[in-house]
Amino acid sequence: MKKLSVTPSPHTHSGMKTAYIMLCVLLALLPAAIAGCLHFGIHAAELLGVTTGTAILSEMLCLLLFRRKMTVTDCSAAVTGLLLGMILPPDLPLWQGAAGSFFAVVIVKQIFGGLGQNFVNPALTARVAMMLAFTQQMTAFRAPAADAVSSATPLITGNASFWDLLLGNTAGCIGETCAAGLLLGGIFLMLVQVVSPVIPLTYLGSFALLSLLFGFDTVSQLLSGGILLAALFMANDPVTSPLTASGKFFFGIGCGCITFIIRHYGGYPEGAAYAILIMNLLTPMLDRRCAAIPFGVVSRSSAATKKQKKTA
Amino acid sequence: MKRLSGIHLPHWKRTEEQPVRALPLPETVRLPMLMHTGDPCQPAVKKGDHVLLGQLVGEAVSESAVPIHASVSGTVSAITQYRTADGTEVPCVEITSDGEQRIFDGCQPPSVKSRDDLIRAARESGCVGLGGSGKPTFLKLAAVQKPQMLIVNGAECEPYLTSDSRLMTEHPEDVIEGTVLIMRLLKIKEARIGIQTDKPAAIRKLSELSAAQKGITVCPLPAVYPQGAEKVVIYHTCGKVIPEGKTAADLGLITLNVSTVAFLYQYVQTGIPMTERVVTVDGDAIKKPFNLRVPIGTNAVRLLEYTGCDFDHLHKLLCGGPMMGAALSSPDFPILKPQNGLIACKSAKQPKPSPCIRCGRCIRVCPLNLMPVQLERAYQKQDIRMLTAHHITLCMNCGCCSYVCPAHRPLADVIQQAKTLLPKP
Structure with a gap:
């Protein structure tokens, strides 16, 4: 009789894989990425290719150097690379894109221990680093189909039409301009239950509410700049966002408020990247503070109120 | 009322429409003196004794034990040792059936009034x-x-x-x-x-x-x-x-x-004591799945043979269901009182665990709202305070967390191991 395999229970699995989650994210990013390539031309497509390719190659290099298990097939590096490409200006030199991608994967992700161990979003951190390193190129935007004529993004000018914003016919980063494509991808991710809708809803909701209260044009505020991409894809990064629904709730609200403050009262026209990075740093605290209360455990606060009632 | 979380599993209940069948009487049965949680019984018979169906063979000496009865009529052929799932050795009474299944005279309906x-x-x-x-x-x-x-x-x-x-x-x-x-x-x-x-x-x-x-x-x-x-x-x-x-x-x-x-x-x-039970025999290695009524102590090989098990491709044998059942190292074991299922699987493929991406699925599916990902981290750090802060003792090892984990991390198993770190009460 041949030996049977003895493993701990459970002996069946849902079949869900990390690679499936990452592929869904890549698929969801495609509409906005394609729209960006159509609007900004071949160089934008090349830039996306370079950032994605560099991310994958540097991940492989790191895994080999650090003698880690070859996990490049989980596609997480491809997601980081594509996300980074989508938040870069369309005319950025290719080598700068490659440098940013290398920074994202090697410095932010692999040096901290690889997948699941980084405490800030790699793509956003790389973008912030590039803003400092290549300030001139990183702030040179142009309107779609215009050649080398620099123009300001609608966040600065504030004069783009609703349809232009929706379809992405404005100046901006490659993947940030086409709001319709981003929404399509974001809704797809929620429908296939790859991401939870809590962070995007609270992020966009709190931001919209503040814009409304302080008398800004809410719709164009939501559709312009990087907030949609940030709320739907960056803030939702599971590695750097809180675990529980209540943690995600506060995380989203924090992102919304900080984005609002930076956009309107800070020195930068765009605040989503900084907002998310700041909230990333608060994630460990949110995980502790917003831990799930297990079934049958009397929460500390409700136990305290009961005691008060008894004494009263 | 709020519903507790859980997972939607494929049912695979192929035997749902089929009436329960009785397994042809086995030649021998093995009755380990521990089939319940608690202390083992003492054998009440010696080698060579003739026993009838329902006759006492294992005496419940301790307060928490229940007696064990002969599940076939026949002769006690040996008293051997049996290693239970948790590794303790207990005596085991082997009975060779005489095929008559004559019921012991002492099996009279009890008078229950209080x-x-x-x-x-x-x-x-x-x-x-x-x-x-x-x-x-x-x-x-x-x-x-x-x-x-x-x-x-x-x-x-x-x-x-x-x-x-x-x-x-x-x-x-x-x-x-x-x-x-x-x-x-x-x-x-x-x-x-x-x-x-x-x-x-x-x-x-x-x-x-x-x-x-x-x-x-x-x-x-x-x-x-x-x-x-x-x-x-x-x-x-x-x-x-x-x-x-x-x-x-x-x-x-x-x-x-x-x-x-x-x-x-x-x-x-x-007045007939617990001498038989119904076992679901199923799994992808089983050709004809059945619910079988079998005498307690029947060798599992008999059940597998009866249901047309594909022994050549058998990779895993489960005692109980696929979520909480225990995998067995060999099909040569007796059916015990609590065993409700015998699942034979062809494939034993299990992907290697990959790093946790903190997706939180394990938390969302946990029926008791525990945080398996945090418990695993606490176990890796051997942090007993963090384990108790996350209420590890509540975990009932249902396995939902391992089932949904996209990184294939064996969360349920890790939590069971982490429980052994806790100081003994």
Whole structure:
């Protein structure tokens, strides 16, 4: 009789894989990425290719150097690379894109221990680093189909039409301009239950509410700049966002408020990247503070109120 | 009322429509002296003794033990050693059948008129929790002085398993009569029978029969695993939450499996102790899946042969269901009282675990709202304070977290190992 395999229970699995989650994210990013390539031309497509390719190659290099298990097939590096490409200006030199991608994967992700161990979003951190390193190129935007004529993004000018914003016919980063494509991808991710809708809803909701209260044009505020991409894809990064629904709730609200403050009262026209990075740093605290209360455990606060009632 | 989380599993209940069959009588049975949770029994027979069906072979010496009875009539051929699942060695009585199945004269219907009578009868019958727990039933009945409610658990949420489901469709009257018996003798006013909605026939039959009885309600439960777990079934049938560190008995609740209740009724009628049980034999290595009525102690190989098991491709054999069952190293073992399923699988492929991406799926599916990802981290750090802060003792090892983990991390197993780090009470 041949030996049977003895493993701990459970002996069946849902079949869900990390690679499936990452592929869904890549698929969801495609509409906005394609729209960006159509609007900004071949160089934008090349830039996306370079950032994605560099991310994958540097991940492989790191895994080999650090003698880690070859996990490049989980596609997480491809997601980081594509996300980074989508938040870069369309005319950025290719080598700068490659440098940013290398920074994202090697410095932010692999040096901290690889997948699941980084405490800030790699793509956003790389973008912030590039803003400092290549300030001139990183702030040179142009309107779609215009050649080398620099123009300001609608966040600065504030004069783009609703349809232009929706379809992405404005100046901006490659993947940030086409709001319709981003929404399509974001809704797809929620429908296939790859991401939870809590962070995007609270992020966009709190931001919209503040814009409304302080008398800004809410719709164009939501559709312009990087907030949609940030709320739907960056803030939702599971590695750097809180675990529980209540943690995600506060995380989203924090992102919304900080984005609002930076956009309107800070020195930068765009605040989503900084907002998310700041909230990333608060994630460990949110995980502790917003831990799930297990079934049958009397929460500390409700136990305290009961005691008060008894004494009263 | 809020529903507890869980997972939607494929049912694979191929045996649901087939009547229970009796397995042809085996030539020998092996009866280990420990089939319940608690202390082992002492063999009451010697090699060469002739025993009849239902005759005592294992004497319950300790307070928490239940006796073991001969499941075939025949001769005691040997008294050997048997290694149980947790590794302890216990004596094991082997009986060679004479094929007559003559019933022992001492098997007379007990007279049960009071609570103490019922508890004594439950003990003498050798009855243990048939849903898989193996806890002596008399202990459950005796644990509560003034029980408020009896909860009869017919959820049967594991994939493949249908033995309870068949019992409820074939002998619904046994379940109801057993419930009435326990309610009468323990002076319980209310009983709830929880059944998953994927068993409409059982719900219909039991609802019809219970309509005539006062105090019995049939509660349809959502077909979400782990519906049959004690805390879950209690919450979904009567809304009671068992506080951490307490048991169902502390709330005045008694939970029994449907098969256990039906057995108790049969025992009071006939006086034949627990000598056989129904086992679901299924899995992708099984050609003809069946629910088989087998004498306790029958070798599992006999069941596998009868159902046309593909031994060449057999990779994994499970005692119980695929979510909580234990994998066995060899098919050569006796069927014990608590074993409700025998699942033979062809594929044993398990992907290697990859890093956690903190997606939080394990938290969302945990029926008890625990945080398996944090428990795993605490275990890696050997941080006992963090383990207790996350209430590790609540975990009932249902396996939902491991089932959904996209990184294939063995969370449930890690949590079980982490429990061993806790200081012994």
